[in-house]
Amino acid sequence: MSNSTINFYALSQSFSSSDIIVIATYFLLNIAVGIWSSCRVSRNTLSGYFLAGRDMAWWPIGASLFASSEGSGLFIGLAGTGAAGGIAVTGFEWNATYVLLALAWVFVPVYISSGIVTMPEYLGRRFGGERIRTYLAVLSLLLSVFTKISTDLYSGALFVQVCLGWNLYLSTVLMLVVTALYTIAGGLAAVIYTDTLQTVIMIIGAIILTITAFNKIGGYSNLERVYSMAVPSKIIPNSTCHLPREDAMHLFRNAVTGDLPWPGMTLGLTILATWYWCTDQVIVQRSLSAKSMSHVKGASILAAYLKMLPFIFIILPGMISRALYPGLRGLMIAVMMAALMSSLTSIFNSSSTLFTMDIWKKHRPRAPEKELLLVGRIVTVILVVVSVVWIPILQSANSGQLYVYIQSVTSYLAPPVTAVFTLAIFWKRTNEQGAFWGLMVGLVVGVCRMVLEFGFPPPRCGVVDSAPNVLRSVHYLHFAILLCGLTAIVVTIVSLLTPPPTPEQLCNLTWWTITEQPQREIPLQKPAPAPRVPTLRESVFWSRFCCANALLLICINIFLYAYFA
Numbered sequence: 001m002s003n004s005t006i007n008f009y010a011l012s013q014s015f016s017s018s019d020i021i022v023i024a025t026y027f028l029l030n031i032a033v034g035i036w037s038s039c040r041v042s043r044n045t046l047s048g049y050f051l052a053g054r055d056m057a058w059w060p061i062g063a064s065l066f067a068s069s070e071g072s073g074l075f076i077g078l079a080g081t082g083a084a085g086g087i088a089v090t091g092f093e094w095n096a097t098y099v100l101l102a103l104a105w106v107f108v109p110v111y112i113s114s115g116i117v118t119m120p121e122y123l124g125r126r127f128g129g130e131r132i133r134t135y136l137a138v139l140s141l142l143l144s145v146f147t148k149i150s151t152d153l154y155s156g157a158l159f160v161q162v163c164l165g166w167n168l169y170l171s172t173v174l175m176l177v178v179t180a181l182y183t184i185a186g187g188l189a190a191v192i193y194t195d196t197l198q199t200v201i202m203i204i205g206a207i208i209l210t211i212t213a214f215n216k217i218g219g220y221s222n223l224e225r226v227y228s229m230a231v232p233s234k235i236i237p238n239s240t241c242h243l244p245r246e247d248a249m250h251l252f253r254n255a256v257t258g259d260l261p262w263p264g265m266t267l268g269l270t271i272l273a274t275w276y277w278c279t280d281q282v283i284v285q286r287s288l289s290a291k292s293m294s295h296v297k298g299a300s301i302l303a304a305y306l307k308m309l310p311f312i313f314i315i316l317p318g319m320i321s322r323a324l325y326p327g328l329r330g331l332m333i334a335v336m337m338a339a340l341m342s343s344l345t346s347i348f349n350s351s352s353t354l355f356t357m358d359i360w361k362k363h364r365p366r367a368p369e370k371e372l373l374l375v376g377r378i379v380t381v382i383l384v385v386v387s388v389v390w391i392p393i394l395q396s397a398n399s400g401q402l403y404v405y406i407q408s409v410t411s412y413l414a415p416p417v418t419a420v421f422t423l424a425i426f427w428k429r430t431n432e433q434g435a436f437w438g439l440m441v442g443l444v445v446g447v448c449r450m451v452l453e454f455g456f457p458p459p460r461c462g463v464v465d466s467a468p469n470v471l472r473s474v475h476y477l478h479f480a481i482l483l484c485g486l487t488a489i490v491v492t493i494v495s496l497l498t499p500p501p502t503p504e505q506l507c508n509l510t511w512w513t514i515t516e517q518p519q520r521e522i523p524l525q526k527p528a529p530a531p532r533v534p535t536l537r538e539s540v541f542w543s544r545f546c547c548a549n550a551l552l553l554i555c556i557n558i559f560l561y562a563y564f565a
Contacts, residue, residue, distance in 0.1 A: 026201065027178060030194055030341070034182025037193035046369055049187035049376065050117060050353045051289045056192060058295040061286050062302025064195035064346070068282055069096070069303075070202060070310070071152040071343030078310055079318030086227075086248025086319065087564060088258075090311045091265040097304045097557045099270065099277040101550050104300035106511065107278045108287050109536055110425050113508040113515060117288065119281050119421075120358040126424050126509045127432035127501065130362065135439060137358035139413065140281055144351045147409050148282075149387050152343045173388055179341045180384045183348045184377045188289055191345045198342035199306070205338075206313030213317040220316070224249050227319050248319075251564045264477025271484045272477075275414035279421045281350040294538045297546040304553055308560070344387070352379040411476045412450045415484035416442025423491050425511050434495030442487040449479060 047053055081089040116122040120140070124133030153172060182190045217226055228244050247253055252262040277283050290296040356376045361367060367375075416439050423430045449471075456467035465472060474482070506513050514536065 026338070029197060030178060031182070033194050033197050034186055034190045037190045038182065038186030040189060040193075046372055048189075049373055050349075050357075051285070052187065052189035052192060054289055055291050056189070056286075056289045056295070057291065058298030059302060060192045060196045061290055061295065061299035062306070063199040064192040064286050064342075065100070065283060065299060065303035066306040067195035067199045067202070067338075067342035068286070068346035069276075069307070069343075070339055071148070075202075075314065075339040078314045082315035082318035085259055086245050086250070087311065087315060088247075088251055088253055088260040088265070090315055090564070091251055091260065091269060093307045093310045094557060094560060095265070095269050095273050096277060096307045097553060099273040100300040100304045100307070101553070102274070103278045103283070103287060104293075104297040104546075105550075107421075107425065108284070108296050109293065109514055110509070110511055111284065111288060112293075112536060115508070117285075118354055118357045119279055119284060120354065122509075123420070123424065123435070124358075126505055127430075127435050128505055129432050132420075132432065132436055132439065133358055134362070135436075136417065137354050139417075140354055141351055143410065143413065144282075144347050145383070145386060148347050149344065149383070149390065152339075152347075153387060153390060169392070175341055176344070176384050176387055179344050180348065180380060183345045184380045187376075188285065188349055191349045192286060192289065194345060195342045198338035201338040202342075203306075203309065203313070206309070206317075210313050210317050213320040217320050223316065223320065249564075251561060261475055261477065264475050264481070268475075268477030268480040271415050271418050271480050272411060274422070275410075275418040279417055281354055282346045285350050285353060292538055293536055294542040294546060297550070301546065301549050301553055304557075308557070348380045348383050351383055352376040355379045409450060411480055412446035412453075412483070413443070415480045416446065416487040419484045419487035420491060423488060424509075427492075428506055428510050428512060429495055429500055430491060431495045431498055431501045431505075433498040434491040434493075437494045438487045438491035441490045442483055445486060446483055449483075 045053075078089055078093070111122060114122055114125055116125060118137070120133040120137040123136055124130065182194060214220065214223075217223055227248060245259070247258070252265070253260050255261045255263050287296050287299060290299060353376065356372050356379065360375050361372065364371070419442070420430075420435045420438055424435065452468065452471050456465075456471060458465075508515055
């Protein structure tokens with residue numbers, strides 16, 4: 001009998017029938033929800049396929065915003081970082097509260113008023129020309145393939161391989177195929193509704209894991225004592241490597257020596273979060289599918305409340321134990337698959353939208369609707385194939401170093417985009433030359449830092465660090481602040497030295513020039529039958545209701561920050 005046969009037999013014996021039932025039920029539910037949601041919206045129009053007919057309610061959008069952000073990479077990363085360094089990583093989740101509200105109250109009204117569908121399209125209309133639009137479309141696609149897809153596949157496959165012993169290649173391909181089926185067939189509507197299912201599964205699984213973990217440790221009051229005593233059996237003498245941090249139970253760390261310094265976790269993280277939540281196609285596309293502004297705001301509020309949960313459901317259990325508890329493997333693999341598949345569907349759908357509307361349509365401006373729909377579906381298939389090709393590369397990445405490197409890429413490329421979008425919306429004098437050269441300077445500086453990071457990776461514990469002092473002395477979150485500031489300065493100077501934008505580049509395209517009715521016809525919608533045209537109008541009651549909930553949300557967030565500071 002071969003080793004593979006023996007391993008398979010041993011593995012099959014380790015799974016209970018309940019584990020298999022849970023996993024099978026999970027896949028069947030995904031397929032069922034995907035088919036059901038695909039039938040709800042017309043998939044034969046661009047608006048129906050890419051924007052779910054602009055008829056989505058607040059609750060599936062809010063759940064989809066949460067599920068899209070909680071990929072398997074973040075799921076494992078939060079638990080692992082919590083186990084290694086304490087609760088400070090919670091700031092990555094709670095900081096989202098403020099930028100989610102900014103998305104609904106500031107950014108989306110401008111996007112709706114401008115009548116755009118993709119983020120590169122907005123910059124193209126705001127500044128004119130094609131170079132900024134093309135640059136952002138290509139950058140977004142590259143970031144999607146080489147950072148988001150890579151990290152999610154790596155962490156999800158790692159979980160499958162290490163914790164379950166499944167064949168990494170076959171299990172990941174299975175998830176990709178199921179994911180691709182309803183993404184290609186149903187478009188954004190299928191993605192949003194299946195994301196809602198993934199959110200429910202993730203929360204149920206996380207609740208069960210959390211209850212089990214706290215019962216094991218004796219409650220939250222006992223966590224700090226037990227965590228501080230969790231010293232590895234083998235440590236390096238005369239060093240603090242692998243020892244529990246003294247500030248493990250505090251959100252705010254030392255501004256200079258902290259692993260997550262508080263200035264970076266407030267301002268620097270807000271810059272990166274603004275890029276992700278307010279200018280990234282994956283997130284904004286969901287908000288643009290809402291049936292009204294009240295639903296946009298309700299979705300952001302729901303997502304912000306859900307983003308408070310990972311502290312209890314992921315980070316604290318990560319601090320309690322790095323091991324899964326026996327008897328829950330079927331549920332935990334369903335939770336991890338939910339995290340992986342929700343993020344992948346979001347990336348596939350938004351990337352196909354970007355390529356179709358900002359690259360293909362640029363070269364074929366008179367392409368019929370059927371051709372654009374076909375191109376969108378083909379791009380999704382290509383992304384799935386690229387993901388499969390990535391698997392052996394990720395499998396060969398030892399010690400998770402590739403995962404660490406890829407995570408840092410966003411920190412060096414996103415701040416210039418944040419600066420340009422913010423100035424484009426709030427400063428009418430910003431022009432195409434200023435935005436372009438600001439992006440280019442930011443790209444060069446960011447790539448230089450990234451090359452240094454790759455050339456001088458963090459040394460192993462006890463090994464002398466040979467990296468330049470400028471690399472280690474400037475935390476990547478502090479670097480994000482400096483890079484965003486540098487980009488803003490370049491944009492401002494060049495804009496003031498060159499002609500101002502034309503009135504056509506300002507009408508309905510900045511915060512100060514929003515009108516109630518968009519003047520441009522949305523290119524994704526047919527004149528017949530009459531399309532659903534988004535509007536900024538909303539009922540007084542629901543407007544006040546959303547504002548009251550937003551204030552309550554901010555108060556809860558401030559209280560949590562103060563309590564765990």
